Amino acid sequence: xxxxxxxxxxxxxxxxxxxxxxxxxxxxxxxxxxxxPTDYLGFVILGGAMTAIWMNVLWGMAAQFFWExxxxxxxxxxxxxxxxxxxxxxxxxxxxxxxxFRVIITFLIGKFLFGVTLHVASYxxxxxxxxxxxxxxxxxxxxxxxxxxxxxRDAWNxxxxxxxPVFFMSGFYFPVKTLGYPLGALASLIPITLGLDSxxxxxxxxxxxxxxxxVKTEVAILVVLTVVYLAGAKYLLNKLEYLGRREGRxxxxxx
Amino acid sequence: MAIAIKTNDLSRTFSDxxxxxxxxxxxxxxxxxxxxxxxxxxxxxxxGAGKTTLIKILSxxxxxxxxxxxxxxxxxxxxxxxxxxxxxxxxxxENCGYGILTVAENLWMFTQFYGIPTKPAMKRIxxxxxxxxxxxKADTKINKLSTGMRQKMNFIRGFVTDPKILFLDExxxxxxxxxxxxxxxxxxxxxxxxEEPKTVILTTHYMQxxxxxxDRLAIIDHxxxxxxxxxxxxxxxxSGGISYNITVGYKDFDAEGLRKIPxxxxxxxxxLDEQGMIEMVFILQTDAALAKIIEKINSDGFSINxxxxxxxxxxxAFIKLVGRRLSNGESDAR
Amino acid sequence: MAVxxxxxxxxxxxxxAAWLGWQLESNWADPAIFAIITIIRPLASLLIIIFMFRxxxxxxxxxxxxxxxxxxxxxxxxxxxxxxxxxQVIFEDRxxxxxxxxxxxxxxxxxxxxxxxxxxxLIIAGVSCVVSIVAGLIFLPLKFNMTAAxxxxxxxxxxxxxxxxxxxxxxxxxxxxxxxxxxxxxxESISGIFFILCGIIYPISALPVWLQKISTAIPxxxxxxxxxxxxxxxxxxxxxxxxGVSTADLVYRLGFSTAVLFAFSVVFFYYMSMLARxxxxxDRTTSY
Numbered sequence: 001x002x003x004x005x006x007x008x009x010x011x012x013x014x015x016x017x018x019x020x021x022x023x024x025x026x027x028x029x030x031x032x033x034x035x036x037p038t039d040y041l042g043f044v045i046l047g048g049a050m051t052a053i054w055m056n057v058l059w060g061m062a063a064q065f066f067w068e069x070x071x072x073x074x075x076x077x078x079x080x081x082x083x084x085x086x087x088x089x090x091x092x093x094x095x096x097x098x099x100x101f102r103v104i105i106t107f108l109i110g111k112f113l114f115g116v117t118l119h120v121a122s123y124x125x126x127x128x129x130x131x132x133x134x135x136x137x138x139x140x141x142x143x144x145x146x147x148x149x150x151x152x153r154d155a156w157n158x159x160x161x162x163x164x165p166v167f168f169m170s171g172f173y174f175p176v177k178t179l180g181y182p183l184g185a186l187a188s189l190i191p192i193t194l195g196l197d198s199x200x201x202x203x204x205x206x207x208x209x210x211x212x213x214x215v216k217t218e219v220a221i222l223v224v225l226t227v228v229y230l231a232g233a234k235y236l237l238n239k240l241e242y243l244g245r246r247e248g249r250x251x252x253x254x255x
Numbered sequence: 256m257a258i259a260i261k262t263n264d265l266s267r268t269f270s271d272x273x274x275x276x277x278x279x280x281x282x283x284x285x286x287x288x289x290x291x292x293x294x295x296x297x298x299x300x301x302x303g304a305g306k307t308t309l310i311k312i313l314s315x316x317x318x319x320x321x322x323x324x325x326x327x328x329x330x331x332x333x334x335x336x337x338x339x340x341x342x343x344x345x346x347x348x349e350n351c352g353y354g355i356l357t358v359a360e361n362l363w364m365f366t367q368f369y370g371i372p373t374k375p376a377m378k379r380i381x382x383x384x385x386x387x388x389x390x391x392k393a394d395t396k397i398n399k400l401s402t403g404m405r406q407k408m409n410f411i412r413g414f415v416t417d418p419k420i421l422f423l424d425e426x427x428x429x430x431x432x433x434x435x436x437x438x439x440x441x442x443x444x445x446x447x448x449x450e451e452p453k454t455v456i457l458t459t460h461y462m463q464x465x466x467x468x469x470d471r472l473a474i475i476d477h478x479x480x481x482x483x484x485x486x487x488x489x490x491x492x493x494s495g496g497i498s499y500n501i502t503v504g505y506k507d508f509d510a511e512g513l514r515k516i517p518x519x520x521x522x523x524x525x526x527l528d529e530q531g532m533i534e535m536v537f538i539l540q541t542d543a544a545l546a547k548i549i550e551k552i553n554s555d556g557f558s559i560n561x562x563x564x565x566x567x568x569x570x571x572a573f574i575k576l577v578g579r580r581l582s583n584g585e586s587d588a589r
Numbered sequence: 590m591a592v593x594x595x596x597x598x599x600x601x602x603x604x605x606a607a608w609l610g611w612q613l614e615s616n617w618a619d620p621a622i623f624a625i626i627t628i629i630r631p632l633a634s635l636l637i638i639i640f641m642f643r644x645x646x647x648x649x650x651x652x653x654x655x656x657x658x659x660x661x662x663x664x665x666x667x668x669x670x671x672x673x674x675x676x677q678v679i680f681e682d683r684x685x686x687x688x689x690x691x692x693x694x695x696x697x698x699x700x701x702x703x704x705x706x707x708x709x710x711l712i713i714a715g716v717s718c719v720v721s722i723v724a725g726l727i728f729l730p731l732k733f734n735m736t737a738a739x740x741x742x743x744x745x746x747x748x749x750x751x752x753x754x755x756x757x758x759x760x761x762x763x764x765x766x767x768x769x770x771x772x773x774x775x776x777e778s779i780s781g782i783f784f785i786l787c788g789i790i791y792p793i794s795a796l797p798v799w800l801q802k803i804s805t806a807i808p809x810x811x812x813x814x815x816x817x818x819x820x821x822x823x824x825x826x827x828x829x830x831x832x833g834v835s836t837a838d839l840v841y842r843l844g845f846s847t848a849v850l851f852a853f854s855v856v857f858f859y860y861m862s863m864l865a866r867x868x869x870x871x872d873r874t875t876s877y
Contacts, residue, residue, distance in 0.1 A: 019781055019782070022781030022782055022784060022785045023781045023784055023785070025785050026781065026784045026785040026789070026790065026791075027641070027790075029785070029791050029795050029796065030638065030641055030790050030791045031641070031645055032791070032795055033791035033792055033795035034642070034645045034646055034654075036645040040644075040645055157626070158626070161626045161629055161630050162629070163630075164629075164630050164631075164633035164634045164637070165629055165630070165633040167633065167634075167637060168633040168634075168636045168637045168640070172637075173637055173641055174637075174640050174641045174643075174644040174645075175644060178640050178643055178644040179640065210644075
């Protein structure tokens with residue numbers, strides 16, 4: 001449904017693809033203006049590509065319940081004999097279409113506008129870290145979605161407000177090692193932090209110099225995070241759906 | 256008497272699904288109406304007939320594709336800034352305010368957009384809240400209100416600016432029977448007792464509501480005005496026959512056969528319940544045709560539950576003109 | 590008399606719209622939480638750049654560079670907030686609260702209504718700006734060398750800068766009138782154009798030449814350079830794109846480009862609102 005909706009409104013091409021690339025370019029220009037090594041620009045490009053995925057999970061999945069409730073669809077979902085988690089994953093995959101294109105275009109910009117080149121140390125581990133990062137991020141997204149079952153505009157605003165702090169803490173535009181170990185450890189609770197750090201280590205020549213933790217350690221932590229967030233999502237979705245129903249908040253609109 | 260609304264060959268088209276092929280959907284086609292000041296004018300028509308499109312054009316929300324529309328003497332095309340201070344609109348069955356503001360705050364805010372000073376605005380809000388039995392909800396945020404209460408607030412929003420011309424698009428949708436009755440009474444009273452003439456343009460799905468409230472009615476279908484007169488005259492004009500309501504347990508009936516019975520002027524039907532009970536409305540030229548209808552139904556092997564000879568109603572006139580019942584688009588007739 | 594009445598009425602519209610905007614922005618949470626949230630976002634964006642500098646340059650990051658970036662980032666708070674605030678109004682009124690048709694058919698001046706709705710975000714930007722300056726003074730080697738004589742010019746250019754963002758917001762608003770809802774994406778992203786073009790966090794001279802040409806036509810670029818020169822009390826900053834252009838000249842250019850923007854915003858807004866009315870999409874909702 002989301003794919004069809006998106007395709008029937010061609011203006012999405014501008015807003016979902018073109019505009020989100022601008023801040024990425026801006027951050028790349030920052031390094032360029034400092035005459036930093038090209039790999040640093042690559043760090044930004046990779047961070048920018050992961051931003052697209054993070055935003056998809058945040059707005060295409062977690063916050064989607066907000067719009068569903070506003071349009072009255074949430075009640076219909078709740079009435080259907082299907083898993084809420086399946087609905088959420090479906091939604092995220094629906095908008096994965098535009099996300100995929102954005103990731104591709106981000107890399108093309110990196111390659112052709114900023115001359116970024118990859119030096120992949122291990123394609124296998126790069127693939128593993130990418131998949132694990134996605135799994136952990138999706139699980140976290142589902143956990144966040146549960147809050148939209150009882151909260152409306154306030155949860156929406158909190159999500160908006162924490163965008164920049166997450167960009168900062170997760171090291172979207174600089175290696176998380178720069179934050180120092182205590183802050184970096186805290187930031188590792190957001191799966192994209194370690195995912196990015198591993199992928200930078202594996203994809204860029206200067207990556208290993210900026211490593212926060214060894215790749216294999218980061219992979220192990222990502223596995224743990226996936227399991228914990230998945231269990232948390234299941235528990236919270238059930239719990240908050242029950243609360244929402246008890247307090248009549250599943251149908252509270254126009255907040 | 257001054258003219259509140261006048262349209263000359265008013266038309267509106269939209270691109271339909273065949274847009275790529277240049278396909279056009281005529282929402283309104285050559286509509287000519289003239290509504291004098293100080294009356295309640297009804298627009299009756301099935302879904303998609305063009306009622307809302309007409310109201311949207313007259314309320315300056317939409318531009319016509321062709322023709323002309325004058326509201327309070329001004330052209331909707333380029334004199335909309337003169338029209339807006341004297342009109343307002345209430346649509347039923349939708350959201351109508353900022354959920355996190357209270358009822359009173361929402362209403363006050365709209366008065367500010369009309370340039371009404373706060374003191375008289377608050378006085379008027381208070382009066383209307385009392386009339387609509389909503390005083391105790393004045394300080395409640397509207398996302399905490401029931402659908403009916405929200406609709407009442409929306410209704411007050413329409414009147415709070417004391418418009419000269421008010422568009423009511425299904426205004427009682429979502430209201431319970433009592434509230435709807437109160438609302439109708441209020442509108443009629445507002446028009447009758449106003450110091451300056453007030454005009455109401457009303458669309459409704461409730462035939463009785465139209466019959467009770469409207470001084471004049473236009474029946475609209477497929478974007479065209481089929482008839483326009485007082486409810487009484489419409490009934491009289493179209494009442495070339497006797498109306499019968501017949502209820503049968505008769506799911507797969509022979510509509511064509513019934514229609515062809517000599518003496519049947521018009522015929523429509525609708526499903527009454529899940530068991531397949533059908534209500535048929537016949538307009539007959541003479542009583543003699545009734546015997547043939549009963550014979551036909553019986554010979555098809557079905558039993559008649561109820562037969563009722565009815566007064567010729569507005570709905571009968573509607574069926575005769577439009578070819579189907581207002582509340583049920585699946586029926587047919589001739 | 591008629592002029593006074595019109596002005597009074599206009600002021601009333603802006604005031605009520607600003608009141609409404611503030612209610613919608615601030616009413617959803619406890620005021621204390623609202624205050625914290627107003628602080629977190631600008632701090633985080635400030636920290637992102639500081640850490641980028643720290644990562645790329647280490648201890649060698651010059652005070653000039655940090656000052657340059659800091660002023661840009663602080664001014665951008667206004668750009669981002671006001672643009673975000675105004676461009677969201679259509680989506681909020683049309684899709685969320687479904688009141689847009691009632692406001693549209695009222696005699697309210699729509700242009701002024703949107704300006705009014707942007708004020709709430711201007712206040713938020715002001716608070717964020719103060720927070721950012723305090724944080725900057727604590728953590729960065731900032732120099733505030735503005736002379737007393739420069740204050741009126743600074744205030745005037747600041748006012749022009751703010752006004753120009755409002756006009757840009759109106760242009761975005763006009764665009765959203767004929768567009769479907771794109772969640773938060775659009776508002777978040779569109780201010781990125783200015784982020785990249787106007788030399789917010791790096792000198793315009795770092796851009797390719799063809800982009801520099803676009804940059805030097807946007808009022809925000811002038812506003813930023815004027816602010817930097819006056820705050821740092823210098824005739825030129827590290828941005829080579831402005832070398833050879835006097836501060837007075839920059840102020841004239843800011844004034845002229847703002848006036849052009851105003852004229853364009855009025856015409857464009859009128860055209861787009863008539864287009865939306867002609868297409869019958871003033872009150873449409875995006876149902877996906």
